[in-house]
Amino acid sequence: MLQIIPSNIKPSDFHSYMVGAIAPRPIAFVSSSDQMGGINLSPFSFYNAFGSNPPLIIxxxxxxxxxxxxxxxxxxxxxxxxxxxNVVNYAMxxxxxxxxxxxxxxxxxxxxxxxxxxPSELVKPPRVKESPVQMECKVKQIIQTGVKGxxxxxxxxxxxxMHINEDILNDKGIIDPYKIDQVARLGGNWYTRASKGLxxxxxxxxxLGIGVDALPESVRTSKILTGNDLGMLGNIEKLPEEEQQLLYENRTDVKIFFSVLAGDPENLTNEVHLEAHKLLSDNNITEAWMLLIAHQKK
Ligand SMILES: Cc1cc2nc3c(=O)[nH]c(=O)nc-3n(C[C@H](O)[C@H](O)[C@H](O)COP(=O)(O)O)c2cc1C
Structure with a gap:
């Protein structure tokens, strides 16, 4: 067996063994507010429930x-x-x-x-509408365990x-694990979708990624692109270089793609978004962006 005394290796290396070993971990998607009403939203997987009466989470x-x-x-x-x-499902x-x-x-x-x-009903920070379960909480105590990173x-x-979207309940009124469709965190870049795997x-x-707010409106409001697609598009730092974009637009297949539906803007938008969705499913974010930019220029 490999044996490791935590203090003998770099804290970041020990961290990566810990998050690989103690997994999968549920994800708390936490909304919080400052005194001035500024809001914040961040995920934390060092998280669990510890009792139900009173219902306690850390x-x-x-x-x-x-x-x-x-x-x-x-x-x-x-x-x-x-x-x-807020609970995180696969769509989020x-x-x-x-x-x-x-x-x-x-x-x-x-x-x-x-x-x-x-808006929440009993606490100041807002809820995430897209989340299937949102838990309004009072912070009872904060325990600081050290001063180092x-x-x-x-x-x-x-x-x-607790707010529960009724769509995730089964016919007995119990949360259905397939319908809630949670994801959990493991080490590195790994996640698991409870019903499907890694x-x-x-x-x-x-x-800093440009953010979903920086996407063109037609992309943000697309009926075809999913929240996961928008999240991937918003995570780039900057748009493709002009030169790379022009090379893409001059490709024969791209020219044919745009010429086929040139007189039918609505169908063209749908086809562009379907194709962008496919590219994003294959993790080809740059090409999805180049396609969407080429479309913007039409
Ligand atoms: C799925 C996931 C789980 C995370 N879990 C934790 C965690 O448990 N503790 C932590 O300090 N950071 C965790 N992070 C990193 C924080 O979300 C990140 O540092 C964030 O920027 C903190 O935001 P804030 O400064 O707005 O609170 C996690 C990130 C992801 C994507």
Whole structure:
């Protein structure tokens, strides 16, 4: 057996063994507010339920690995002792990953990741409309466990109101595991979809993704592109270079694609979005972007 004494290796290396070994972990998608009403949305997989009477949840925004800095969610939970913990299903996973980008305090990750904020009833932070279960919580206690990067901060929360989308219930009124369709986190880029198994989502950029709010309106409001597609498109740092774009637009297959439906803008939009969806399913984000930009120019 490989044996490791944690203090003998770099904390970041030990972290990667821990998250590989202690997995899959559920994901708390936490909305929080500061005193001025600024809102924040970030995922945390150091998270679980610990009792049901009272209904108790703990999640841990650790001190930042690189500099020991405090994450915005922790700052907010200290300022306003209320959070909402939203369940993440498969349809939300790419946008949730985009929301984990370390945007500066004051940037609203609801806007960046393209989720809809709806008011809560008993707490200040809003809920994520797209989430199948949203739990309004009061923060009971925060336990700081250290001062170095990676140290846990246990945010102990009590659920005061749970919202459940009735579409995920079975005929007995119980949550159906296929309908709720949760995802969970493992080590590296790995996730699991409870009903189907492992898949990967590349970590969001260290640089800041442009965000779903920066996508052209026709893309954001597409009836064909999914939330996962928008999350992938919003995670790029900048659009393809002009030269690369022109080379793409001059490809014979691309010219034929656009000429076939030239007189029928509605069908052309649908075909472009269907093709972009296919490209994104194959992880070909650059080509999906070039296709959408070429379409914008028509
Ligand atoms: C699925 C997922 C799970 C995460 N779990 C944690 C976690 O448990 N603790 C943590 O400190 N950071 C975790 N992160 C990273 C934070 O989401 C990230 O640092 C985020 O930018 C914090 O945002 P904030 O500064 O707005 O609070 C996770 C990221 C992802 C994508």
């Amino acid at each position: 999640f841990s925004p650790a001190l930042r690995g690189k500099d020991g800095g405090v994450k915005n969610t922790l700052e907010n939970a200290r300022e306003v002792d209320e959070v909402v913990i 996973v790419q946008q949730m990953s985009l929301a984990s980008t370390e945007y500066p305090k004051g940037v609203d990750e609801f806007v960046k990741s393209g989720f809809t904020a709806i 990676g140290a846990a901060n246990l945010v102990i929360c009590e659920i005061v109101l 898949f990967e989502v590349p970590k969001p950029l260290k640089t």
